[in-house]
Amino acid sequence: MATHHDNDFHQTGEIPKAQTKAIWRTFAILVGLTSLEFIFAFFMEASTARNAIFIILTIFKAFYIVAEFMHLKHEVKALIWSVLIPMALIVWLMVALISEGSYYFESVTNYFN
Incomplete structure (x- = not known):
């Protein structure tokens, strides 16, 4: 062929x-x-x-x-979304972990003071 x-x-x-x-x-x-x-x-x-x-x-x-x-911009839309959606979820997870970590740190330091 x-x-x-x-x-x-x-x-x-x-x-x-x-x-x-x-x-x-x-x-x-x-x-x-x-x-x-x-x-x-x-x-x-x-x-x-x-x-x-x-x-x-x-x-x-x-x-x-x-x-x-x-x-990636030359690929089909389904592949682009399959990369972007998990990335957005990872960013959301990082924001959630940082905010929870700072809350936990403040509560522990206030508990022992």
């Missing part, structure tokens, strides 16, 4: 055109997100808002990296 590929060098005799525009766009987006993270990390006063903004920007950057470099 023969397979046909549109960009196959051996079939057409032409070298496929480089996709440098997409590479530079990805580079610019990642540089922009990283610079925003640095701006918030170094120039904003330490607070819960700064941490929340930093975490949200990091999550956006992680999703973009997964979409671009792991080619």
Whole structure:
């Protein structure tokens, strides 16, 4: 069985055109997100808002990296949701464990004081 590929060098005799525009766009987006993270990390006063903004920007950057470099944005929607839903549940679990852990720490330290 023969397979046909549109960009196959051996079939057409032409070298496929480089996709440098997409590479530079990805580079610019990642540089922009990283610079925003640095701006918030170094120039904003330490607070819960700064941490929340930093975490949200990091999550956006992680999703973009997964979409671009792991080619998730080119997959079918069912596969995308099968990756995103467990990730959302893991984030929810982390938030729940952190809040419960801080409550437990406060109750134990108040009990022994």
